[in-house]
Amino acid sequence: MEIKINVELNTKLPLYKQLINFVQEHVENGEFKDGDFLPSMNELSNELFISRETVKKAYSVLREMDIIDSSQGRGFYISNKDSDKIKTLLLFDKISTYKQVLYNSFANTIGDRARITIHLHNQDVDLFEFFINENLDKFDYYIITPHFPLNPDIQKRVARILKRIPNRKLILLDRYIESLPGNFGSVYQDHDKDIYDGLIQAADLLKKYKRLNVISSVPGSMYCQLIGKGIEKFRKETNFDIKFLKDINIDMIQKQDSFLILNGQLDIELIELIKTAKAKGLKIGKDIGIISYNESPINEIILDGLTTFSTDFKQMGELAAKMILDKSLKKIRCDFRLVKRNTF
Numbered sequence: 001m002e003i004k005i006n007v008e009l010n011t012k013l014p015l016y017k018q019l020i021n022f023v024q025e026h027v028e029n030g031e032f033k034d035g036d037f038l039p040s041m042n043e044l045s046n047e048l049f050i051s052r053e054t055v056k057k058a059y060s061v062l063r064e065m066d067i068i069d070s071s072q073g074r075g076f077y078i079s080n081k082d083s084d085k086i087k088t089l090l091l092f093d094k095i096s097t098y099k100q101v102l103y104n105s106f107a108n109t110i111g112d113r114a115r116i117t118i119h120l121h122n123q124d125v126d127l128f129e130f131f132i133n134e135n136l137d138k139f140d141y142y143i144i145t146p147h148f149p150l151n152p153d154i155q156k157r158v159a160r161i162l163k164r165i166p167n168r169k170l171i172l173l174d175r176y177i178e179s180l181p182g183n184f185g186s187v188y189q190d191h192d193k194d195i196y197d198g199l200i201q202a203a204d205l206l207k208k209y210k211r212l213n214v215i216s217s218v219p220g221s222m223y224c225q226l227i228g229k230g231i232e233k234f235r236k237e238t239n240f241d242i243k244f245l246k247d248i249n250i251d252m253i254q255k256q257d258s259f260l261i262l263n264g265q266l267d268i269e270l271i272e273l274i275k276t277a278k279a280k281g282l283k284i285g286k287d288i289g290i291i292s293y294n295e296s297p298i299n300e301i302i303l304d305g306l307t308t309f310s311t312d313f314k315q316m317g318e319l320a321a322k323m324i325l326d327k328s329l330k331k332i333r334c335d336f337r338l339v340k341r342n343t344f
Contacts, residue, residue, distance in 0.1 A: 003031055005039070007048055015050050019058035019129050020065075020139065027067055027078060038068060038076040039153055066115070066136065086324060088115040089139040093147040097296035098313045102173065105317025106143075110324060118130075123148050136164060141324055143171045150225055155179070171320050171329065174311075185329030186318045189311035191223065192230035194336035196295075198309040199234040201338045202291070209258035209289055211241040215248065215269050216262040224262055227293070248272045258344070260288035260309070274303070278342060288310050290343040305341030312337070 003026060007018040026032040038044070041059065043183060045052040059076055062068040065087075069079035088110075092099055103315065117139070121128040125148060135142075142165050148158050159180050162170065167182035176188035199206070206212060214231055216224045228244070235242045240282065245252065248269060253276050261269045270292060282288050286305055295310030312335040323329050 005044060005048070005225070007050065008048075015054045016058040016061070019044075019055065019099060023058075023062055023078075024065075024067060024138070032078045034078050036078045036080070037074075039073050085112075086110070086141065088114045088141045088324070089135055090116060090118045090121055091128070091142065091144045092118065092175050093145045094120060096294075097298065098294050098310070099145075101296065102313040102317040105314040106321045107317075109318045109321035113325065125154055125157055125161075126199060129159070132161050132164060134190045139169070140172065143173060143320055145174045146172055146177055147175060147223075168293050168332050171323060173316060173320060176331065176333075183329060185320070185323045186294045187316045187323075187334055188332075189334050189336055191226035191273065192228075192233070194311065195230035195309060196228045196234050198336060198338050201229065202309075202344075203238065205340070205344055206240060206258060206309050208256075210254075210256045211243060212258050212260060213242045213252070214242060214260045215273070216244075216246065223293075227262060248276055250276050250279060253277060253280060253282065253288065255287045258291070260291045260293065262293045270302075270306075285343045291338075295339055299339075299341070305343065307341045307344035308339045310337065310339060311335065 005019065005022055007015050007022070009015075011018075023032065023038070038059075039047065041052050041055045044055045045048075048055075059068065059070075061068070067078070069077050070076045090103065090106075092103075103118070110116075120132050121131060128148075132142075137149070144162070146158055146162065148154050155177075156179075159177060161174075162177070163182075165184075167184040170182075171187070172180075172186035174186055174189060174192070176186045190237055214228075231242060234240065253273070259273055261273065270290070273290065277284055277288055285288055289307070290307060291307045293309050295308045297314070299306040299308055316334045319332055319334070
């Protein structure tokens with residue numbers, strides 16, 4: 001191998017990242033080919049006057065990226081196994097049953113055309129920024145669920161971080177950020193419009209009950225704030241009796257009440273509601289109605305079928321994968337529907 005590896009000592013970009021970028025760029029432009037050998041860690045650290053640990057860190061990351069490999073007695077060499085695959089980073093806020101449906105749909109649709117890496121930011125902006133900074137220029141596409149508290153300062157910071165990713169590589173899932181400019185891709189649910197449309201679909205069913213109780217144990221969450229706007233719009237236009245609750249107690253559950261559980265995926269509120277209804281001798285689906293927010297496969301089994309409002313997470317994953325395969329990024333509002341089952 002005749003190409004000499006170089007780094008800049010007087011720059012803010014960490015040296016190990018410079019080494020990663022150098023090797024990656026020369027592999028992508030064809031100057032480094034499969035089987036080409038790299039200097040040993042000791043050779044490169046001495047040659048560049050940098051620490052051996054810096055070289056070790058760079059080589060370790062390059063191995064994780066399947067760009068290089070090593071063997072006893074041979075040293076490090078280029079082994080770009082997935083050079084023809086689309087390198088895709090999925091940066092989700094959390095794993096849940098419906099995010100698993102989304103992921104499975106995406107992976108099944110894109111097939112073996114892509115190498116997928118997953119990280120979870122847990123709605124922590126610092127962690128989110130770390131993942132973006134660590135992975136800039138390493139992937140062909142960045143697929144992100146940008147769910148964070150609706151605090152204006154946090155939202156501005158998230159937008160600034162997202163702007164570091166080239167539009168042609170960015171796909172936002174589950175939520176669209178209007179303040180973010182550019183021709184990036186997005187497959188999203190519009191929480192307030194969706195729940196309003198869903199309640200309109202369910203209007204005739206709701207008339208069977210005296211009141212709709214909306215239950216959320218985390219009313220300050222992003223989801224609840226956005227969904228609450230749509231519910232409030234529906235209430236004003238239809239004059240339905242709607243009450244917002246943070247918890248469940250036995251005295252509040254009355255015959256001919258209905259319940260919309262916004263955090264049903266956590267199961268806590270749903271379990272408590274079922275236990276309380278049974279303790280009062282109320283038949284679910286007849287004496288009281290239950291709707292859970294967000295669909296998952298197990299909802300077909302719970303209570304012989306749990307009625308849900310939900311965006312189509314399977315469709316969301318398919319559309320994101322097709323954007324990548326077609327190399328055509330778009331902004332698409334995902335389907336949202338009432339799935340009527342036994343509990344309502």
